[in-house]
Amino acid sequence: MNNKPLIILTGPTAAGKTKLSIALAKAVNGEIISADSMQVYRYMDIGSAKIRPGEMQGIRHYLIDILEPTMDFNIVMFQEYAKQAIEEIYAKGKLPIIVGGTGFYIQSVLYDIDFQESDEDTALRAELESLAREKGPGYLHDMLKECDPKAAEAIHANNIKRVIRAIEFNRQTGKRISEHNETEREKKAAYNSCYFVLTDKREKLYANIDKRVDIMLNDGLVDEVKRLMDMGCKRESTAMQGLGYKEIIEYLEGGITLDEAVYRIKRDTRHFAKRQLTWFRRERDVIWIEKEQFAYDDEKMLNYMLKQCEKIK
Secondary structure, rough: OOOEEEEEEEOOOOOOOOHHHHHHHHHEEEEEOOOOOOEEEEEOOOOOOOEEEEEOOOEEEEEEOEEEOOOOHHHHHHHHHHHHHHHHHHHHOOOOEEOOHHHHHHHHOOOOOOOOOOOOHHHHHHHHHHHHHOOHHHHHHHHHHHOOHHHHHHHHOOOOOHHHHHHHHHHOOOOHHHHHHHHHHOOOOOEEEEEEEEEOHHHHHHHHHHHHHHHHHOOOOOEEEHHHOOOOOOOOOHHHOOHHHHHHHHEEEEEEEEHHHHHHHHHHHHHHHHHHHHHHHHHEEEEHHHHHHHOOOOOHHHHHHHHHHHHHH
């Protein structure tokens, strides 16, 4: 482990991380690295609940608006970009703060996970992709269940890329990706970190999610997705796998009504928040910030976090 400090602020979607992260960055002379698989894309502002320039209050943000929506993005790229950003922030004499809800992304940096990028077997990948198209994601997911039941439990059937990656890993190395990831999880943290998880009572969280989806619709989510489709984004594009995007595409293609799309976005975002919390509960050394215990007082939460941060300076 190097003794360099790193702050992490994560938690389920709609918990209020953005506002708190700005106050924290100002207080510790920090800069923010976004741990979000959708905010890396330009033109995807509404559906990804991207922080607006006015909300940044002069705090530099990394890994936001760095890719075209037609491009691929994955965890290996995130890890590489995030490490570069961390070094850049240290070079300025500032503190890096990773903010976002993608737990696996955060873990990849904190524990410096080795993804063992095996040689790409394009024939195998093409075969698996074609199976997914012909027989549907469920068929592929069943294949994963057979070779790596634990990975199948952790990866949603619709996340075709990760399902394929897990099957590939098994075929190429003879090992299970779930076991490889488990071993990597046992590693010591690569930084002297403060790992905060901001959360709220489930019913409040769910009400915030529903409200946020309604605001996205009012702000023009449908038009945003239309523009992205005009730019060449297909339903299977990595960028279009984000919650809110794939459902609106299905509506625009005539597969479902707008009401059905909105219902699915709200339902699936609630499920996603639940999965995020399950993930964070499994993590080691996290410091929970339960909003109710701080009487929803931002200043109290911030002061508590600052006290914890003194231990890593």
